[in-house]
Amino acid sequence: MGLFNRIKEPIFLKESSNAEIQIEKLKALKPLLNPEGQNIIEQDIKHLEYGIVGEKNIAFELKNSHMTMYILHDVYLEDGDISAQIDYLVFTKKICFVIECKNLYGDIEINSAGDFIRTTDFRGRKKKEGIYSPLTQNQRHLELMKKLKVDNKNNILTKFVVGKYFEDNYKSVVVLANPKTILNAKFAKKEVKEKVIRADQLVKYIKNMYEQSKEIGVSDERLLEWAQSFLELQKEMLKDYTDKYEQYKIYxxxxxxxxxxxxxxxxxxxxxxxxxxxxxxxxxxxxxxxxxxxxxxxxxxxxxxxxxxxxxxxxxxxxxxxxxxxxxxxxxxxxxxxxxxxxxxxxxxxxx
Structure with missing residues (x-):
């Protein structure tokens, strides 16, 4: 009953991140590479550290939300050769929010076609480039989650119900964690615009979505069971980037x-x-x-x-x-x- 006594505040059922362990592995590998390999691995370490900073910004917002929720951080799900690394699963009594964290540098524009375009400024020269849509990435995460939940049910009727109403209970949201990033989504479609927010808007977004939902809120006990069902599906996996450095090893x-x-x-x-x-x-x-x-x-x-x-x-x-x-x-x-x-x-x- 200890958990239920704290249910009025956010509870992290999984707070650790495999990225921090991966950074230590890369730092240990760095001295074993030639100069070219060391330069490459140093850049990879910086990118991982940058991502961790963004995820910590989101964790701070969630911890200070004073809402009833269970949170899973850095969840790895797998089904055969299909896998998903999910930054955050946030379980409220009505909705599970599937959060993709992006600590992007530069300014982000989302056009009417749903394309993500980044503009960076280097010594007065602006550069525009398209980037892979985090919404598409997160949608694939949702599809795998749905498949795993349906496959875990024992009878056809239950499988049908879970599949049919899945979208009502799970919502995708991309959070831009870099406070310096400027988001321009004025030409984006409404359904796209609503799914991309800044980190300082996250708690308000969750509260608004919760209040607008017509779903019936589950009990404290059921909420915990819901979150734990994905904790049990979580696979312990370390992202291993070491293969790419094989050609640079000097031992x-x-x-x-x-x-x-x-x-x-x-x-x-x-x-x-x-x-x-x-x-x-x-x-x-x-x-x-x-x-x-x-x-x-x-x-x-x-x-x-x-x-x-x-x-x-x-x-x-x-x-x-x-x-x-x-x-x-x-x-x-x-x-x-x-x-x-x-x-x-x-x-x-x-x-x-």
């Missing part, structure tokens, strides 16, 4: 992208190490883990990628985990998957 990686063969020489009959470069797909560990995935999928009558897809398989080999804690750092491996397949996978990994 031999332990990731099994090369193998060593010990060959005795005729002259001195001593062992000489020869490094034979192989694509990761041709290594023995890749083949064994792929065979395990196939056999397991046939046993359970599911698609192989439900266990882990090829990208996750490569991440598994790159990190070479030796226990469950290290396995959690691999893309796509949450508690449920580790409990189900972890022992088998670690047994295979221990051979290499």
């Amino acid at each position: 031999k990686d332990k990731a099994v992208k090369s193998i060593q063969k010990i060959i005795p020489t005729v002259e001195d009959k001593k062992a000489t190490t020869i490094i034979v470069k192989l694509p990761v797909e041709e290594t023995e560990i890749f083949k064994e883990l792929k065979a395990y995935r196939l056999n397991k999928s046939r046993e359970e009558n599911i698609k192989p990628y439900f266990i882990y897809n090829d990208k996750q398989l490569k991440d598994l080999i790159s990190k070479m985990p030796r226990n469950n804690d290290e396995l959690q750092a691999v893309a796509g491996f949450g508690e449920l998957k580790i409990n189900k397949y972890g022992n088998d996978i670690l047994k295979i990994m221990s051979k290499y």
